[in-house]
Amino acid sequence: MISFLAQPGGLDALQAPEIDYWAMAPLLIVLGAACVGVLVEAFLAKPQRWPVQVILTVLTFAFAGLTLGLRLTKDPKGLTTVAGALSIDRPALFLWGTLLALGFGAMLMIADRSVEPGGSFVASAAIRPGTIQDRAQAGQHGMQTEVFPLALFALAGMMTFVAANDLLTMFIALEVMSLPLYLMCGLARRRRLISQEAALKYFLLGAFASAFFLYGLALLYGYAQSVKLADIAEATGGTDRSDTLLYAGFGLLLVGLLFKASVGPFHTWTPDVYQGAPTPVTAFMGACTKVAAFGAILRVLQVAFKASSWEWEYVLWAVAIVSMAIGAILGITQTDVKRMIAYSSIAHAGFLLLGSIALNHDGLSSTLFYLLTYGFTTLAAFGVVSLVRNADGEATHLSQWAGLAKRSPLVAAVFSFLLLALAGIPLTSGFIGKFVVFRAALAEGMGPLVVVALIASAVAAFFYLRVIVLMYFSEPAADGPAVSVPGAFTTAAITLGVVVTLLLGVLPGFALDWAGAAGFVF
Amino acid sequence: MTEHVAQATGIASWAWLLIAFPALGATILLLAGKKARGWGHLLGSATVIASFAVGLATFLDAVGRSPEERVRELHLFSWIPVQALQVDFGLRLDPLSLVFVLLITGVGSLIHIYSIGYMAHDQEHRVGKANEERSRFFAYLNLFVSAMLILVLGNGFVTLYFGWEGVGLASYLLIAFYQHRPAAATAAKKAFLMNRVGDLGLAIAIFIMFNRLGTTQYTEVFSRAGEFTQPELLAIALLLLLGACGKSGQFPLQAWLPDAMEGPTPVSALIHAATMVTAGVYLIARSNPIYNLTPDGRLGVVIIGTITLLIGCIVGCAYDDFKKVLAYSTVSQIGYMILAVGLGPIGYALGIMHLLTHGFFKAGLFLGAGSVMHGMNDEGNIRKMGGLRKHMPITFVTWTLGYLALIGFPFLSGYYSKDAIIEAAFSQEGWRAWVFGGAALLGAGLTAFYMTRLFLLVFMGEERWKKLKSADGRDYHPHESPLTMTVPMIILAIGSVAVGFLLSKGNTLATWLEPALGELQEGGHGPIPHEIVGWLVLALSALGALTAYLIHGRKSVAVERPLKVAFPIRAARNDLYANAINEAIFARPGTWLTRALVFVDNKGVDGVVLGSAALLQGSSSRLRRMQTGFVRSYALSMLVGSVIVMAALILVRF
């Protein structure tokens, strides 16, 4: 009887899976460093934690980057490993590189302790906002250095997410990436209440979306008898099974993914969370989560559902249109800088979806490139937002930005440049990104969608320009915010973003070559 | 069509400096901010003059070559060098672009110098602030010049689009320069919105080219233009025309241009008269291999040009604001140019020719207007002026020369360029000659009318301003402007007199432009012989000027705009017989037509543009309410979205 229980029919030939540790090295390094970060938090005294975490983080990115670089020089096409659960192909490597670079920039901002004295993170997050203890800790300069391992865990989750070759791995990665983010949103030093509200909202809605994803996964398993993307693709190719299961599963799965990418009608969390979260975390979310989510969407659509594309294509057309329209129209009336960038990110998600639906090689490479450009621009934009402050912390209301150029021309010029990049003005990376994505979409016969996208970007350009005019032409408010002189970390992060934005606008060739190097391996 | 394109060598390989100088100037000035107070205007002018020097050297270098070698390209770098997607950033140095370079940097230099004097005090007379404002102003002007040079020098449509966006941005910033005036902010917004409509057309046209040919470089697109199907050609032609309409203030997107006069006067002269607004003409002339293949597309261009030139003239008769009249005059003159390039091979060179002469005299007229307003406490209402010829002799003389050139006074610039266009319009076949030629002819008469009216009200007659005070309570003390302002005006006036003759003598310009635009063909024999057309133009212009004199030159002009009834009654009392005829023939129908057009212009077109802006704004604030902040409503909206997506996915199969 015991032996019977131990061997439910057919699974007795369990083999140890092949694991290519070298190929996974960047991912393992980030994960390992996150674990070490937890130990640092456990065993070091408070004052030592910050410097050790910073050193650890820098080393992590250095080694992860190094192993990634070595990987790029070898293996031209890529491989699957861990019994086909991970696919470390060219797009995955490109996305890993993007995530590492953006993550590094965001980590620099997270580590900064000069812009906000003591860092952007609260000393003790568990204290209830508004209580006596909470007011007491506002004066303290400590911070919850747990944010470092949390961010590394999230980053590792993202890296797994974009390389996941089956839906179950993808789901685990989704949770690994989301849970730390929920927590990080609630760690702002100032405005604790809105920060905690953001964390809770993000958590509740994220759990809701995860449920969609999981339900979709279950239905797809019912359809294809497998969670592997390649098997699903095969099943869609030629079976006479009821495809109600397929499309219901696909729809639910997609909703979960679109939520993470803050697309279309699944965007509602974005403005509130972007506004409430500490700005470095917003930068991290705005840049990295977008990359991870679209990396996964690309893989799911191109690998698993390509064969059935003509059935669902127009539904995603509609979603893209809704997303672009919501982002562009609602952006006009925003009065808060962070919310405005949030709506801009929703519009950008629509553009990105455009490239993702173009199920060809150009669609893949152009979307990858767009992700790269968008990530860096957003990162730097939030970096600038964190600099403009008054006595209460960041001054994010647009009226407080009036006449900023008079007080600090450099910051205003940098922010204007970034806004122009978001608007897609030539010689910025934003233009090239839009250009290649629209072209790929057009080649797939999505002419009307491209026209809508052009109109949406025209409308969106209006609210970007409004901010520029506000900064340059309006008289500064009497009690307006001052611009902090950023420390080395934030300066480095902003510089990184601006330089890449400019570089990819002027010489995008090499990055386009990387993005177009090869397709998915599954 | 095969094109011979050589690589630029020698002096021409330094042509990138043309763009680099002003771009550098703009960067330095923007970053320096307040620190540039003392020297910003000097640096800003120096960069443009340096650019002009480079342009002149390149031009002379090209003159020294045989016509086949004049089309050259300077490859700067590969912008998007991916297999299926080649976009090079390079300069195309051919006769067409070089002519524009000279115009932009030449007139640009003069206007920069003029601005040193003009912007020395700002509108609020805040002396301390003025220097800071001025260096910012020069930064934007530099930005504009470099963007405009990229526009005309780029060797592909994507590069052109880059410049196109750049000048739009600079224009937007400069219109809104007096930000404290709500009118300036609204005007900038309107200009921006209307331009975006045009940009959209241009962008879509570029995408169509890319989709069919996989390239947007001029050499490739033009030599392979035959690969487009006829509907594609028509679509491209009309979309490019839409782009041109937005940028050049053509019907139905013309309304932003007069409002753009809210910007400082040097801006009106440089951007909204001489250079940027002619970008549409450049675009169509540049794309001539495409337009050559689509007669229907050309017809569209001609129709738009004709409608615009009439609207411009008629509305120009109605305004009392100095700069607005000039602005509508610009709209109408660009209408002539668009008409000319729409005529195809018989008109491309004529359009460019009128563009050049117009660049001189209209810039001069605007600078003159600026000079007058400068001396009149920034007053723009011409009914409050009068008799200024005695107080501003230099301005008076230079302005008069520009004015005569514009109305086509014999042997001045406009005479050569505008007559040629009207003749070309008459040399078409059948009804087209009568409709388009007739409209152009009528336009010439109207132009003479409203310009003479302007001339008389400002410089002649009694000195109405003596009894008045300006809005801020000061007396008017008209005075001549400083040298930095008058010298550019004098140079431009000389240009207004001589350029037309120089360019048309022996078809100098047309021959020069041949490598870029093809040979200037003779038009067919229209219904009226050319000589007679010439005389008709002269006669109608004289009639227009005479009418203006009869109405405005011989009697006192009311400072307040006359009411509907009062005006004809008083006119009748003064000189019953002549004025009654005027009234019956010209004034009354004219007044009605004018009023109707002004109404349509303000309410109709503005309504559509600002209405769509308001619509967006309104729907934005309405939609915004859906962002309640409650997680439950967010979750509900997600659920609704999911249900719709699922339903669509499943239903799409049935």
Add this chain to the structure above:
Amino acid sequence: MAWKEGIVLQPYLPLLLMFVLAAGFAVFSVTAAPYIGPRRYNRAKLDAYECGIEPSPQPVVGGGRMPVAYYLTAMLFILFDIEMVFLYPFAVKADDLGLFGLVEIVLFIVSVGFAYAYVWRRGGLDWN
């Protein structure tokens, strides 16, 4: 037909037996306890559920909420519970997986150990 169904269902018979056994044990324990157990009442015994949570409503000062420490303990319990869930299949297949499996499972336990160390050092296990 019936024979065939018998074959299909046969593997689940032991499972059914397990259910019956477990249910029987539970019913037996609950029924037997009052009769054979000693009866010494005290205050804690009379609390609801006998497990330390006061049912609401509670005094005004505490705000009617349960102590947060309770959730912490509950979460830790679930975490280590799940660790056990993973260990079980490994134990069953340990022979097949050999050294590879051993290393992986040790890595797994160590990584849970990191979390444990953090909780322990930060006072998550102190019950005050």
